[in-house]
Every structure is written in structure tokens, then in C-alpha cells.
Amino acid sequence: MTIPLVVGVDGSEAGLEAVDWGASEAVRHGVPLHLLHAAAGDRDAGGVLGAASARARKSAPAVRLSSEVVHEDAACALVDLGRDAFALVLGSRGLGGLAGMLLGSVGLAVAARADCPVVVVRGAQEHRGDRFGCVVVGVEDEHGSGTAVEFACREAQVRHCRLVAVHAWSAPPGACTTPQAPSWPLEAHVRPPAQVLDDTLRGVPGRYRDTPVCRQVVEGPARRALLDAATGADLLVVGAPRRLGHPGLQLGLINHAVLHHAPCPVAVVPQR
Incomplete structure (x- = not known):
């Protein structure tokens, strides 16, 4: 069934x-x-x-x-x-x-x-169809966003539209940097923002490989980056992590912001 x-x-x-x-x-x-x-x-x-x-x-x-x-x-x-x-x-x-x-x-x-x-x-009627031909997904990292990215790929596939993957980051104050080559000293476990996005998308199942993907690495608050991207989207997808000992989803500030203010429908996806 x-x-x-x-x-x-x-x-x-x-x-x-x-x-x-x-x-x-x-x-x-x-x-x-x-x-x-x-x-x-x-x-x-x-x-x-x-x-x-x-x-x-x-x-x-x-x-x-x-x-x-x-x-x-x-x-x-x-x-x-x-x-x-x-x-x-x-x-x-x-x-x-x-x-x-x-x-x-x-x-x-x-x-x-x-x-x-x-x-x-959410949003006006123009955002509730397929007018924009775009699904946006917020990417934190491959561990916290993998299920949301897979969900977004599936949605883009059935709509025959492009997927826009957005990763927001912030440099230390005064640093002169780019997403590909940050100038500040990186600890061993920290990756450049562009690599975070690439690593996450590399884990997308093969059945979605034909979905056109646009990568956006944005310096600044994640909630603003996602809301800006959603102005030209039919659907915004965000992940919600689970915490041990806490049932259901854990909604943080970013998810609250998009649920309250997004100009298009929002999908909140629990992370496996």
C-alpha cells in the first residue's frame, strides 16, 4: 500500500x-x-x-x-x-x-x-505553481543537510526544473577571503565554504544526477540568503536536525525565519 x-x-x-x-x-x-x-x-x-x-x-x-x-x-x-x-x-x-x-x-x-x-x-499564487522552474535547498553540511538535499532533488526532478543549492558562511571580522580560498587560518576539520557545498552535492543519489544544479555560496546570514533565493523559487527546502532524547524535529532560528517569512512554500525535512 x-x-x-x-x-x-x-x-x-x-x-x-x-x-x-x-x-x-x-x-x-x-x-x-x-x-x-x-x-x-x-x-x-x-x-x-x-x-x-x-x-x-x-x-x-x-x-x-x-x-x-x-x-x-x-x-x-x-x-x-x-x-x-x-x-x-x-x-x-x-x-x-x-x-x-x-x-x-x-x-x-x-x-x-x-x-x-x-x-x-506560503506566498502569493505565483509561487504556488511551477512558474519559476526552481527549487531552492539550504545546505549546512552533508551530515546536517543530506536528507533535505535528496528531498529537494526529488522535487526538482518531478517538476523538471533546476535545483539551487545555497550555502551561507561568515568570515572572521576583517578577513579578506573568497569561498574557494579563505585567507584566515583553517583548523584541520574546517573546509572552505565551496567545498562544503560540493561535498554535500556529491552525496546525491545517482538517480538525480540529471537534475540541473546551480550552486550559490553566500557570505552572510543563512536566513537572509535563503529568503533572497526563495523570491525566485516554487519551493524552499530546509533540513531540521534531530537531537538525542528529543522527539520530532528541532526548529532553529533559520527554520523559524523561513517558515514565518518565505515568499514561497517551505518544506521542513527531518534529517536521518
């Missing part, structure tokens, strides 16, 4: 935008689409789910569609389903959320705890 892509719906317009995106994504990957509505006292649960199902069928008539209503906390229900899901897809804010910039509390909780990739559908 193929595991489904799960979309959380709550009756909001952002939730319906997530249905549109999730339906297209399910078709791209040939996986079923499952809609989840956590009722939590909602008397119109059937209406919410009916509207979302109709939207999914309109967006992707051929998608294999299922749905369910659960009577529990939305974040907990989504995290539970995420243990056996292709990905979880959410709108950028729910009913009553602050428009424009901030991620809703359910989305943030799910992104912080889920065991599978979580996609938060």
Missing part, C-alpha cells in the same frame, strides 16, 4: 490553498491524497471536509482521494498521521490567524514535531 500525502484542512482559505498544492503534489509523485480535519467541537465538520474534497477533485481529478474527521487536537492528529505519511501539507495560517507574515500555531507545532517532511504553503 502506498503511503498518502496528508493535508490538514480547517475551513480557512489558507487550508484550501494547501489542498490545491497537496493535490498537485500527490499527482506529481503518484501517491494518494488524504484530507484530515480535526473537528474539536466543530459542528460543520462535514461541510469543511466536503468543501476541501471538492477543491481537491477540481485541482486534480485523477488523484486518489480519501478523508477523515478526528475529534482531537489538530497538531497531535497530524503528527500521528505523519508517522506513516509521504508528507504533511498545511496552510500558512488557520482561522483567526494573522494574515501575511506569521505561521499559525498548528503549523509551527507540526513542523517542530513531525517525523516526515512538512510543507507549509
Whole structure:
């Protein structure tokens, strides 16, 4: 049985935008689409789910569609389903959320705890299709970014578009340097920024070798480099490390920044 892509719906317009995106994504990957509505006292649960199902069928008539209503906390229900899901897809804010910039509390909780990739559908309509022909992935190093890079390669492949791999770095104050040949003394375990990017991309599985890749090594804060790159992207992918003894994902400052401010959908991918 193929595991489904799960979309959380709550009756909001952002939730319906997530249905549109999730339906297209399910078709791209040939996986079923499952809609989840956590009722939590909602008397119109059937209406919410009916509207979302109709939207999914309109967006992707051929998608294999299922749905369910659960009577529990939305974040907990989504995290539970995420243990056996292709990905979880959410709108950028729910009913009553602050428009424009901030991620809703359910989305943030799910992104912080889920065991599978979580996609938060953000940005204007132009960023929710394939207009730009570009998937951006943030690269920290091959140990902290390998799974995110593989996910991003897969997304670029099914979209038949290019992948932009971004690695941000900072030189010591006063140093005169380049990403390829830093002038400050390097410790034995420290590599030039360009090599970090090359080493990470070298680990990409062979089935993605035909995906066109653009490397960007940027001096400065990672959150700014990623947000700048995302202005011309259909999807921004970031990794989230795991810490021993801490369940789920650990969201740092960079991931918080892109989840709150990115101009396009953001995928948060747990690192193996």
C-alpha cells in the first residue's frame, strides 16, 4: 500500500490553498491524497471536509482521494498521521490567524514535531505553481543537510526544473577571503565554504544526477540568503536536525525565519 500525502484542512482559505498544492503534489509523485480535519467541537465538520474534497477533485481529478474527521487536537492528529505519511501539507495560517507574515500555531507545532517532511504553503499564487522552474535547498553540511538535499532533488526532478543549492558562511571580522580560498587560518576539520557545498552535492543519489544544479555560496546570514533565493523559487527546502532524547524535529532560528517569512512554500525535512 502506498503511503498518502496528508493535508490538514480547517475551513480557512489558507487550508484550501494547501489542498490545491497537496493535490498537485500527490499527482506529481503518484501517491494518494488524504484530507484530515480535526473537528474539536466543530459542528460543520462535514461541510469543511466536503468543501476541501471538492477543491481537491477540481485541482486534480485523477488523484486518489480519501478523508477523515478526528475529534482531537489538530497538531497531535497530524503528527500521528505523519508517522506513516509521504508528507504533511498545511496552510500558512488557520482561522483567526494573522494574515501575511506569521505561521499559525498548528503549523509551527507540526513542523517542530513531525517525523516526515512538512510543507507549509506560503506566498502569493505565483509561487504556488511551477512558474519559476526552481527549487531552492539550504545546505549546512552533508551530515546536517543530506536528507533535505535528496528531498529537494526529488522535487526538482518531478517538476523538471533546476535545483539551487545555497550555502551561507561568515568570515572572521576583517578577513579578506573568497569561498574557494579563505585567507584566515583553517583548523584541520574546517573546509572552505565551496567545498562544503560540493561535498554535500556529491552525496546525491545517482538517480538525480540529471537534475540541473546551480550552486550559490553566500557570505552572510543563512536566513537572509535563503529568503533572497526563495523570491525566485516554487519551493524552499530546509533540513531540521534531530537531537538525542528529543522527539520530532528541532526548529532553529533559520527554520523559524523561513517558515514565518518565505515568499514561497517551505518544506521542513527531518534529517536521518
